[in-house]
Amino acid sequence: MIKFNNVSKTYPNGVQALVDVNLEIEQGEFVAIIGLSGAGKSTLIRTVNKMIDITSGQLVVNDIDVSELEGKKLRKFRRKIGMVFQSFNLVNRTTVIKNVLASRVADMSLFKSILGLYSRQDKIKALEALDKVGILEKAYIRADQLSGGQQQRVALARTLAQDPEIILADEPVASLDPVMAAVVMEDFQRINEEFNITIIINIHHVDLALKYAQRIIGIQAGKIVYDGSVANIDNDTLKKIYGRELSEDELMEKKNVKLD
Amino acid sequence: MLNLIKKIFLPDTFVLSNGKSIKEKFNWGPYITIVVVILVIISAQITNVDINVWIKNGKNFVQMIDDMFPPNFDFFSVMFKPMVATIMMSLLGTLIAAVLALPVSFYLSSNPEFKLNKYLLTSNRTLLGLLRTLPVLVYAKLIALIFGSGAFSGMIAIAIFTFPICVKMMYEQIETVDMGPYEAMISTGASRARSIICSVFPQVKGYYYSTVLYNFEMNVRSAAILGYVGAGGIGVLINTQLTWRAYSNTGLMLIVLVLTVIIIESTSRYLRRKLV
Ligand SMILES: Nc1ncnc2c1ncn2[C@@H]1O[C@H](COP(=O)(O)OP(=O)(O)O)[C@@H](O)[C@H]1O
Ligand SMILES: [Mg+2]
Numbered sequence: 001m002i003k004f005n006n007v008s009k010t011y012p013n014g015v016q017a018l019v020d021v022n023l024e025i026e027q028g029e030f031v032a033i034i035g036l037s038g039a040g041k042s043t044l045i046r047t048v049n050k051m052i053d054i055t056s057g058q059l060v061v062n063d064i065d066v067s068e069l070e071g072k073k074l075r076k077f078r079r080k081i082g083m084v085f086q087s088f089n090l091v092n093r094t095t096v097i098k099n100v101l102a103s104r105v106a107d108m109s110l111f112k113s114i115l116g117l118y119s120r121q122d123k124i125k126a127l128e129a130l131d132k133v134g135i136l137e138k139a140y141i142r143a144d145q146l147s148g149g150q151q152q153r154v155a156l157a158r159t160l161a162q163d164p165e166i167i168l169a170d171e172p173v174a175s176l177d178p179v180m181a182a183v184v185m186e187d188f189q190r191i192n193e194e195f196n197i198t199i200i201i202n203i204h205h206v207d208l209a210l211k212y213a214q215r216i217i218g219i220q221a222g223k224i225v226y227d228g229s230v231a232n233i234d235n236d237t238l239k240k241i242y243g244r245e246l247s248e249d250e251l252m253e254k255k256n257v258k259l260d
Numbered sequence: 261m262l263n264l265i266k267k268i269f270l271p272d273t274f275v276l277s278n279g280k281s282i283k284e285k286f287n288w289g290p291y292i293t294i295v296v297v298i299l300v301i302i303s304a305q306i307t308n309v310d311i312n313v314w315i316k317n318g319k320n321f322v323q324m325i326d327d328m329f330p331p332n333f334d335f336f337s338v339m340f341k342p343m344v345a346t347i348m349m350s351l352l353g354t355l356i357a358a359v360l361a362l363p364v365s366f367y368l369s370s371n372p373e374f375k376l377n378k379y380l381l382t383s384n385r386t387l388l389g390l391l392r393t394l395p396v397l398v399y400a401k402l403i404a405l406i407f408g409s410g411a412f413s414g415m416i417a418i419a420i421f422t423f424p425i426c427v428k429m430m431y432e433q434i435e436t437v438d439m440g441p442y443e444a445m446i447s448t449g450a451s452r453a454r455s456i457i458c459s460v461f462p463q464v465k466g467y468y469y470s471t472v473l474y475n476f477e478m479n480v481r482s483a484a485i486l487g488y489v490g491a492g493g494i495g496v497l498i499n500t501q502l503t504w505r506a507y508s509n510t511g512l513m514l515i516v517l518v519l520t521v522i523i524i525e526s527t528s529r530y531l532r533r534k535l536v
Contacts, residue, residue, distance in 0.1 A: 049447060051443070051446070051447060074449075075449040075450070075451060076449060077449070078446075078447060078448060078449035079448065079449040081447070082447075082448075083444065083447035083448075085440060085443070085444065087440050088440075089438075089440035089441045089443060089444040090441060090444075091441045091458070091459055091462045091463065092438075092463075093462055093463060093465075093466075094462050102441075102444075102445060102448070102450075102458045102459065103448045105445070105448075105450050105454045105455075105457075105458050106448050106449040106450035106451070106454060108454070110453060110454065110457075113454050113457050113458065114457055155444070158444070158448075162448055
């Protein structure tokens with residue numbers, strides 16, 4: 001479980017990216033975080049694995065107080081939290097499998113990581129992760145020869161090879177076309193259901209959030225302005241989160257969201 | 261005339277048909293040209309450039325070249341070992357420098373993601389910059405005084421000279437890489453060193469090997485003269501043969517030296533093109 005108690009984040013330049021955030025996310029939930037650009041979505045998910053330090057309040061993940069983590073303990077904690085990025089963040093010049101194996105390096109000796117001596121077990125684990133996202137046959141191809149959608153699935157496989165309990169995804173489909181975006185969102189959905197992994201996803205496209213997630217968190221200027229199930233969202237709520245009508249750019253399919 | 265000078269040295273102002281006016285950007289070009297011309301004249305005076313001397317001594321030079329041919333091929337058995345030593349001391353010196361330079365260059369890269377102390381970074385870079393100011397000949401002389409003359413001193417001198425160059429070339433390259441993969445590695449719980457090895461090094465690997473080759477190329481060329489200050493290699497032999505006026509021996513050494521440098525350079529250039 002992830003628990004935010006009055007969490008705030010003020011950057012050194014004075015920007016208040018999170019203001020008094022209170023949240024509780026249970027193991028196995030699929031949560032979409034929506035809000036305008038600059039609302040604090042990236043900051044919010046990066047506090048969960050302490051890529052960003054909070055400045056006040058308390059953040060507890062699986063009974064661990066995140067603020068107190070440092071050094072080895074912090075690194076061990078991060079092993080259980082996967083992360084997926086908008087720009088995929090693969091090493092382009094190397095093969096797909098090496099990119100996936102990179103998530104096993106944290107547990108290896110420095111000597112073995114310098115020489116790239118991955119164990120047979122690790123290799124099998126990486127191949128299985130690639131199989132889970134349906135691109136096993138691409139294992140020995142260079143990462144930069146894949147399409148954007150395929151690259152994001154490699155990134156997802158890299159995260160899966162880490163055996164995570166939580167996956168944090170920062171705008172994972174923002175640079176994909178609608179077809180690939182749907183494929184990747186379905187991967188997230190399947191992974192969430194099959195392995196009971198908590199998924200927290202920042203997403204710019206509201207229609208995708210409504211289609212694939214179970215729960216929506218709306219954030220505006222660092223404050224949570226909506227937190228509830230997808231079913232309870234209506235146009236007024238969206239207006240409250242965005243401070244205006246949705247623009248076309250916030251919909252992947254470029255048509256109005258159908259709200260029942 | 262005055263108008264032309266004005267046009268060259270001062271920015272023009274354009275007035276558009278609707279009355280708006282806009283001033284041209286200031287152009288340093290002409291000023292810099294004048295300074296360079298002045299510097300060239302001054303340096304010619306300092307170095308006593310005198311065309312008459314050139315003509316007179318040119319004749320001696322032509323005579324010396326003439327004496328070098330035909331080269332004495334029997335001398336090859338004598339010069340072979342020092343020649344190999346020259347190449348070996350360049351190779352080993354470059355390799356030692358390159359291996360040490362790699363970790364240090366990461367430590368001196370200013371990528372904010374590495375979270376290094378800014379002041380420490382600047383002071384360490386300055387220290388390294390100081391190392392870079394001395395020419396290899398000075399290091400060779402100093403090292404030869406400490407370790408005695410010989411190829412070992414030459415190797416150490418080359419290593420000390422090459423190290424800061426490699427570090428600078430590498431950290432400038434590291435500062436241009438995509439740091440996204442590094443963030444991804446850190447998020448998996450990997451340490452900074454492991455994250456760098458898996459996400460940053462692969463991006464600069466080709467450039468690194470190319471840097472090593474380039475420095476080796478440079479060092480083979482400069483290594484030939486290190487013998488003059490007692491740092492071993494072919495330079496010792498060239499020095500003695502020249503003082504004995506054994507020009508046909510010197511001729512052979514120069515030919516072998518030129519061929520060696522050409523072979524190493526073209527191989528290295530071929531490999532470097534493949535690497536980057
Ligand atoms: N490293 C930083 N330093 C200072 N301000 C930042 C930093 N990162 C983000 N911000 C600011 O914090 C606010 C929230 O940013 P972010 O979490 O990236 O929003 P979002 O992901 O919703 O677009 C923005 O105003 C942004 O400019
Ligand atoms: Mg963001």
